Amino acid sequence: MTGLSDSFQRPINYLRISVTDRCNLRCVYCMPPEGIKLMSHYDILSYEEIYTLVKVAAELGINRVRLTGGEPLVRAGLPELVRMIAGIDTIDDLSLTTNGILLAQYAADLKDAGLMRVNVSLDTLKPERFRQITRCGELKDTLEGIKAANEVDLTPVKINMVVMAGINDDEIIDFARKTIDDGWNVRFIEHMPVNGEDINVTRLVSVKEMRKQLESLGILEPFKIDKGGGPAKYFRFPGAKGTVGFITPVTEHFCYACNRLRLTADGKLRLCLLREDEIDLREPLRSGASVEELKELIVKATAAKPKGHLLAEGSVHKGRPFSQVGG
Numbered sequence: 001m002t003g004l005s006d007s008f009q010r011p012i013n014y015l016r017i018s019v020t021d022r023c024n025l026r027c028v029y030c031m032p033p034e035g036i037k038l039m040s041h042y043d044i045l046s047y048e049e050i051y052t053l054v055k056v057a058a059e060l061g062i063n064r065v066r067l068t069g070g071e072p073l074v075r076a077g078l079p080e081l082v083r084m085i086a087g088i089d090t091i092d093d094l095s096l097t098t099n100g101i102l103l104a105q106y107a108a109d110l111k112d113a114g115l116m117r118v119n120v121s122l123d124t125l126k127p128e129r130f131r132q133i134t135r136c137g138e139l140k141d142t143l144e145g146i147k148a149a150n151e152v153d154l155t156p157v158k159i160n161m162v163v164m165a166g167i168n169d170d171e172i173i174d175f176a177r178k179t180i181d182d183g184w185n186v187r188f189i190e191h192m193p194v195n196g197e198d199i200n201v202t203r204l205v206s207v208k209e210m211r212k213q214l215e216s217l218g219i220l221e222p223f224k225i226d227k228g229g230g231p232a233k234y235f236r237f238p239g240a241k242g243t244v245g246f247i248t249p250v251t252e253h254f255c256y257a258c259n260r261l262r263l264t265a266d267g268k269l270r271l272c273l274l275r276e277d278e279i280d281l282r283e284p285l286r287s288g289a290s291v292e293e294l295k296e297l298i299v300k301a302t303a304a305k306p307k308g309h310l311l312a313e314g315s316v317h318k319g320r321p322f323s324q325v326g327g
């Protein structure tokens with residue numbers, strides 16, 4: 001096998017980078033109302049440092065990169081970083097995960113800089129509920145962001161909806177209708193119990209239950225998508241332009257096929273979203289480690305990637321917040 005792989009022979013070719021721990025929303029399932037203790041300017045990797053690490057990782061076989069956060073678009077000059085990474089020849093998929101609030105403002109610059117596609121997180125189509133879930137956002141901003149992304153062809157635009165019992169599970173049908181009427185590509189995601197939430201009072205709606213609700217709209221036909229190819233399983237309603245995807249981190253985990261590493265905003269290489277195993281790359285980088293030394297650190301860390309997260313066994317995640325590690 002060429003390229004990076006871990007000790008379970010999983011090929012590793014995908015790096016998700018949290019470019020900032022800051023966010024312009026305070027989603028109820030992601031952050032406490034007061035926000036989280038923010039990292040200092042010193043803690044956060046500079047764009048040059050991120051670029052250096054991506055270049056080294058690319059030489060080892062990473063060819064897919066996603067920028068996330070926190071909210072990546074609150075970091076000043078993000079298109080600059082996009083341009084730097086897009087200039088690395090062997091990166092053939094460069095994408096962004098965003099809440100969409102600032103997307104209308106940046107979509108054209110991001111496209112021009114070489115971004116290929118975006119995923120937009122959106123959990124409700126109701127303005128008042130959007131304010132409640134995000135604690136401070138306006139639905140119209142995200143909808144304008146989605147429109148702008150489509151207009152400049154940052155496609156396929158994938159809409160990620162975290163489905164939560166009693167909070168937005170009554171909108172599954174409305175989102176699915178958007179795949180038929182407006183050609184949206186919607187992915188329904190199971191809510192993961194994080195930040196120490198009690199797994200027994202989880203807001204989980206299983207994909208099985210979601211699919212049951214969707215039966216009233218017709219039969220979902222399996223569908224193969226061209227770009228992305230992550231853990232989602234894709235379907236389409238007959239005649240629909242858009243797709244329906246399902247992501248089952250809780251009821252049917254996909255750790256056996258995990259191909260990811262994460263780079264945290266403060267320069268740690270994190271081996272699993274839901275486990276705390278990390279190695280520091282920032283200090284070696286700042287103390288002048290050579291490319292070969294950085295490669296050695298990445299290869300060694302990758303080999304130690306854990307087999308899987310432990311949600312299915314009832315374990316509760318109590319680690320660093322998603323915004324720091326790149327959810």
Ligand code: SAM
Pocket residue numbers: 023029030068069070071072097098099119120121160162189190191192193194322323326327
């Ligand atoms: N700010 C960006 C955004 O909103 O897309 C990127 C960071 S956000 C942490 C990344 C994704 O993690 C979002 O789609 C969010 O819905 C998802 N997420 C956060 N907490 C989650 C949870 N407990 N279960 C499932 N998904 C979660």
